Amino acid sequence: MHTIDWIILSITLLFIVFYGAWKTRGSKNVKDFIKGGNETNWWTIGLSVMATQASAITFLSTPGQAFHSGMGFVQFYFGLPIAMVVICMVFIPIYHKLNVYTAYEYLETRFDKKTRTLTAILFLIQRGLAAGITIFAPAIILSAVLGWDLITLNVVIGLLVIVYTVSGGTKAVSVTQKQQMGVIFSGMFIAFYLILQYLPDDITFTKALEIAGASDKMNVLDFSLDLDNRYTVWTGILGGTFLMLSYFGTDQSQVQRYLSGKSAKESQLGLIFNGLLKVPMQFFILLVGVMVFVFYQFNSAPLNFNPKAQEVVLNSKYASDYKALETQHKDIESQKKAILFQGLNSSNTELLQELNERDKVLKKEAKVLISKADNSVETNDKDYVFIQFILNYLPKGLVGLLLAVILSAAMSSTASELNALASTTTIDLYKRNVASSHSDAYYVNVSKFFTLAWGILAIAVACIANLFDNLIQLVNIIGSIFYGNVLGIFLLAFFFKKIKGNTVFTSALITQVLIFFIFYFGIYNLEQQGLKPVISYLWLNFIGCISVLYLALLFTFKQLDVKNKITLLFISLGIF
Template sequence: MQLIDWIILIGTLLFIVLYGVWKTKGSKNVQDYIRGGNEAKWWTIGLSVMATQASAITFLSTPGQAFHSGMGFVQFYFGLPIAMIIICMVFIPLYHRLKVYTAYEYLESRFDLKTRTITAIFFLIQRGLGAGITIFAPAIILSAVLGWDLTTLNIIIGILVIVYTVSGGTKAVSVTQKQQMAIIFTGMFIAFFLIISYLPDDVTFTKALDIAGASGKMEVLDFSFDLSNRYTVWTGILGGTFLMLSYFGTDQSQVQRYLSGKSVKESQLGLLFNGLLKIPMQFFILLVGIMVFVFYQFNQSPLNFNQNSVDKLLSSEYSNDYKEIEQKNDVLFSRKKEISEKLAITGNPELKTELANLDSIERSYRLNTQFFIKRVVDTAYASKYDKLEAEIASYEDKSSVNKEYKTKKDELLTLYNESAKDKETNDKDYVFIYFILNNLPKGLIGLLLAVILSAAMSSTASELNALASTTVIDLYKRNIGEEKSEKHYVTASKFFTLVWGILAILVACFANLFDNLIQLVNIIGSIFYGNVLGIFLLAFFFKFVKSNAVFIAALITQAVIIFVWWQDWLPFLWLNALGCGIVMFLAILLQGFIPTSNNKKIEIQ
């Protein structure tokens, strides 16, 4: 990075922090601090909702997801418009009518305190973990740029977010998110058009899509009913609808965004705006990743984009093995580039087939590289592998009819395949940052880093704000014996924002790469969201179901969903529908056996 990049990056981040503090100084009461004074217009709500969901993970991981797996990930969002309509019709009018500060207040009015509390705790667990991941994602970026350790960067990024979130609460989050989204859209559009300009002169945008399509990257829709496939039209519409209903309808980090609306209409318009724009936005971000893929058909790419892992590999005993793969890949790249250039000129279908075959070989080279990296970073795995290798070598009869020998070979192959896909060797989150650092001109590197860090700050601020609000309103205020002053609750909100910020930093310091970060955040949410949504649907539509049945059903359901996830029986998107269905079924069933609670109904003040 050059001086101009640092000036743009630091200047952008400082502007956001100082602007947020300046615009929101003087929040004296809970209404201002938590609900932003109910002054937000629909466009502010829409951008705030979008910015809360579009964290750094979106702009860091999504292009890498497209690079490796293509456009199919966009199906994940197909349920979003359906969810937005339902929330606008059911959730928003109810929340505004009751004048709640958090979504979970309603559950005490409908059920009782323990149901409200357990649902709030589910939110605090999953969103607390999510906040840590949204800090960890940009720390990866700066680690690649500066060479600093991740712990130091997690602390710095966390402190930046805490400063203006503690200062101004919900209003600080909302007013800064408009500027952050402007920076994000500007940076991503510039990056997209620059990538296209870097392609050879005879490779138009249309031809670039043909080249990507030849390698299977443009397969947007998958109508299969294969439950092992995470991203299909059906998982997106069914599982995605449940996930989005849970996230936007019951997750306080989103509910708080539209509770700040000036009216029901403003809140509804804001959510509909988000529903209309979100899928095109995600499609565009994936398309940026596709263009990066096409760029690397004409420019040599590394076999693994995580350079720290590659450096460790080069200094290990497997260095020669890796260099041998690199040499093979160099030959492969020359052939791929030649085929891609011919395909751009002629459009010959036979060339598309050959390019797809070469791409398949390249993927095997990348898996081999991941395999060797895994052996370096995980000594426990390496010892298992070495033990199996030694056992296989000890067999005198190495023929295919030797069942014991064949079994050991199969075990070795299974271990290899699992290792190649391991979380610690995956480089999806590094693809876009590698491209930015190595190919963009001076100044734009700083702008793109500002894009990703702005998204991180925006999303993390919303999460800390929501975590503090839920802690104060649903746990602290509801369970202390005496009523306190407005100033006391504002001070408590600031204190818990600080506490959750520190906890998020700690989670970030212990975070590891999963399949990739955007999936990790959605997996964490999916473990809890379905259960929470089911509780709300019971409250809305099943008036005969009372608190004790719901409370017991919620505890059982959460245990079942964690077990199903642990056993990897279903793609994570289906956990939302499963959790929702189980808690509703159990609560209705249990209501027939559990006496109706005599708890006095609490009216929301």
């Protein structure tokens, strides 16, 4: 990195930190600190909701996902607009009517304290882990750039977020996320424009799409019914809808964003705004990754984008074998470039696809050699594709800007998570179960303490984290293990008035054990053995939700009215 890159990166990040701390200094009561004084307008809510979900992992992993697998990942978000409409119609009116600070307060008014506490704990577990990952992701980037150790970077990034989140609470998060989203959108559009400029003169955007399509990178829609296929239209609409309903409707890191709205209408408009922009935004980020793929059809690409992996294998006894693979890889690159300059037709498109398949085989063999050289080194390089392009090809100044994009996303998402973790711990656990009669100033200080504590814990999680296939998938896997169960609890609260707290509590415990069992034996254990998983992890959202509904209805069958018995019958038919 050059001096100008350091200046741009430092000014951007420090401005966000100090602006957020200064703008929201002096929050004296719980309403200001946790709900931002209910002063947030709809477009700020929309940007804040979007920024909370769009962590550094989104801008680090998603282009790499598209580079390797194409545009199909966008199907994961197909359920989001549906979820936004449902939340606006059902969740928001209830939350605003009850004037709650957290989503889980409602569960006590509907069921009992232990159900509220259990649901809050499930949220704290999964979101606490996810917060560590959102810190770890950008630490990987700077580790590759600067050669610093990951632990130091995890601590530095975590402390930057803690400074303004402890200082200003929810309002600080919302205020800074507007600036962060501005940096993010500017940086990504500039990167996209430059990628197109770097393509050969006769390769227009239309031709670039044709090249990507010939390499199977533009297959956006997959209507197959294969349950172990992670990304299809059906997993996106069904599994994705349940995941998004739970995430945006019951996850405090998102609920807290729109609970700060001036009114229920402002909150609803903010979520609709997010629903309209989120899928196009993800499509665009994936398209950036596809254009990076096209760029590397005309420029030399490493056999593995992880610089640490390359370094390890080239300094091992497998160096000659690896170099032989690199030679074959470069030969394939030359052949593909020649085909593309000739122009695509049916015969050379088939040859291009054959060369791509041969290159995939070489990359798999390279990963085997890397593992033999050092099995502790991550062979999966999806998360390194975009950052390597940024570092090697973008001009001075823009490298700093793109790094600021990724770090801004990390800070915004982590700040929301720490803010929500602290609020839930303070309101749902500490105030409700430990100390219920103190002043507002006391609970503000307690919330600041828990923000600091969760920040330290997130840093600790980041320090022991390892890449697992792909970071963005890891976050979604963690969410899928818990979200379906939590969503089911809320649906029971909203729509099944005769179900009582003891029944819900028991059903939720059984469901969570069941989901852990399915994930470990039906997905994780099989993948570790190199076998196909029984189902995609996205289906855990649907299974968890249906399971808690089914068990709760089954346990109270005698007390159910005809409508609920029919509901139970339909769920039973769907299961069996």
